[in-house]
Amino acid sequence: MKVSTIITLKKDVLDPQGKVIHQALDGMGFKNVNEIRQGKYFEIDINEEDPKKAKLIVEDMCKKLLANLVIENYKIIETQ
Amino acid sequence: MKSAVITFPGSNCDRDMDVALNKFGFKNKMVWHDDNELPKSDLVVLPGGFSYGDYLRCGSMASKSKIMQSVINFAKSGGLVMGICNGFQILIETGLVPGVLLRNKYTQFICKNVFVKVDSKENPYFKNLDKDIFEFHIAHNEGNYFCTKDQLKEIEDNNQIAIYYCNKDGQTENQYNPNGSKKNIAGIFNKEKNVLGMMPHPERMIDECLSGEDGSIFFKNLINNIK
Numbered sequence: 001m002k003v004s005t006i007i008t009l010k011k012d013v014l015d016p017q018g019k020v021i022h023q024a025l026d027g028m029g030f031k032n033v034n035e036i037r038q039g040k041y042f043e044i045d046i047n048e049e050d051p052k053k054a055k056l057i058v059e060d061m062c063k064k065l066l067a068n069l070v071i072e073n074y075k076i077i078e079t080q
Numbered sequence: 081m082k083s084a085v086i087t088f089p090g091s092n093c094d095r096d097m098d099v100a101l102n103k104f105g106f107k108n109k110m111v112w113h114d115d116n117e118l119p120k121s122d123l124v125v126l127p128g129g130f131s132y133g134d135y136l137r138c139g140s141m142a143s144k145s146k147i148m149q150s151v152i153n154f155a156k157s158g159g160l161v162m163g164i165c166n167g168f169q170i171l172i173e174t175g176l177v178p179g180v181l182l183r184n185k186y187t188q189f190i191c192k193n194v195f196v197k198v199d200s201k202e203n204p205y206f207k208n209l210d211k212d213i214f215e216f217h218i219a220h221n222e223g224n225y226f227c228t229k230d231q232l233k234e235i236e237d238n239n240q241i242a243i244y245y246c247n248k249d250g251q252t253e254n255q256y257n258p259n260g261s262k263k264n265i266a267g268i269f270n271k272e273k274n275v276l277g278m279m280p281h282p283e284r285m286i287d288e289c290l291s292g293e294d295g296s297i298f299f300k301n302l303i304n305n306i307k
Contacts, residue, residue, distance in 0.1 A: 013226065014260065016187045065144065068137055068173070070180045071226065 001048055003058045004078045005066065008039040013071045042066060051079045081106050081306050083123040086151065088113045088142045093128035093164065093281065100283035101125070104299040113145040122306050123160045124151055126167030128219075128281060138181065138222045139169030148174060160204060160306070161275045165220055168267070168277035177270050177277045178235055179227035184220070185260025191219040193292075194258055196243040196266050196280055197250045203273035204305050205242070213250045214243075214294040216280030218258065218266075223279040225261035225268070235268060242267035242276055 009015050015037050022036040044061070048054040055076055062074035083106040087094045094110065101108040101123075109119045118124060132141035142148070148170075155161045155176050163171035171177045184190060197213050198206045227235065235241060244264040246252045257264045259279075267278025285295030 014182060014185065014224070016183045016185055016224075016260075020187050065140065066136070068140070068180055070228070070231075071182070 001046055001051065001054045002078075002080050003044045003046055003054050003076060005042050005044070005058055005062055005074055005076045006039055007042070007062070007067045007072050007074050009037055010071055010073055040066075054079060081123070081303055082119070082121045083108045083125060084111045084119055084121040085109075085125045085127055086111050086113060086147055087127070088129070088131035088145060088170075090131040090133055091127050091129035091166070093166075093283065096281075096283045097125050097127045097164070100286050100295065100299055103286060104296070105303050111147060113142065113147050115147050116150065118147070118150045118154055121154075121159070123162065123302075124154055126151070126161070126163040126170050128165030128167060131166055131170065134222070137169075137173065139166060139171075139173040142166075142170045143173035152176065155270070155275050158272065158274055162205070163275075163277040164281055164283065165218075165223075165279055168279055169222065171275065171277040176275050177268050178231050178240070179225055179268065181222050181279075182224040182226050182260075183222050184224050184258075189219075189221045190223070190258050192217070192258070194218050194266075194280065195246050195248050195250075195256070197246040197252060198243055199241045200239045202239070203242075203269060203276075205273075205276050205302060207301075207305050209297070209301050211297070213246065213248065214280075214282075214298065215248075215285065215292055216282055216294060217284040217291065218280050220259070220279055223259045223261065225265040225279075227262060232262065238271050240269045240271065240273075241265055242269050243278060243280070 018036040282295035285292040
């Protein structure tokens with residue numbers, strides 16, 4: 001079973017990379033951007049057929065390694 | 081006095097630290113990250129470098145390596161653990177010291193000498209130092225210290241801020257902040273002050289001809305404090 005998760009920076013945390021990407025896009029002519037925040041995306045293929053269980057395992061991974069909960073939020077976005 | 085330096089895949093300041101510790105009287109042992117047990121030590125050092133290529137988040141993989149469980153136990157039983165640069169990032173990821181280290185504010189790798197000011201000397205690292213301002217070297221991409229408002233209040237109330245970035249006169253205005261760190265924080269302690277994490281490299285300042293002597297002052301004082 002495949003589970004995907006997205007890790008994003010929390011609202012108040014400075015994102016210098018997002019800012020630079022925003023500036024670059026602005027320079028390229030994309031003038032209508034308000035803000036860009038960069039995050040991470042993981043596709044995890046897991047040996048578990050029960051979607052609920054698989055989700056719980058990935059949630060545990062997010063808490064223990066994939067995300068740093070001081071600055072990041074995680075969201076499990078799809079299971080298939 | 082015995083010390084141990086942990087080498088992770090990608091550490092590159094481990095041997096510099098070994099040279100520094102031996103120079104000032106420590107009997108140092110190098111310890112591989114995949115070992116389970118620490119040798120008997122008075123001080124454990126997590127060195128600088130790019131452990132695991134800085135994958136995921138700097139220090140995150142190294143913080144889960146086998147030896148770290150012994151390091152955490154050693155720290156929790158009151159042992160002295162010092163993390164420099166990537167070592168600081170690893171300490172942060174273990175949760176032994178609070179906060180996080182973000183990408184530098186101006187998205188540049190910074191490699192230069194800076195001045196830092198020692199905040200409090202009521203700890204085994206800075207006790208008995210007869211000066212407050214030190215010139216150390218920094219070289220990092222992710223040294224922008226960040227913590228929540230509540231955490232900041234807690235670390236200030238507990239005197240956990242170890243050193244601030246400053247100018248040569250000790251002024252800590254924002255213009256002397258190289259990387260965007262909250263409150264110019266360059267290093268912090270855990271609550272008990274036996275764990276120290278800092279971005280600057282004292283081990284690069286131990287030779288008058290090559291760099292400077294402020295690291296020598298730091299290490300000489302440290303070993304005297306431990307004795």
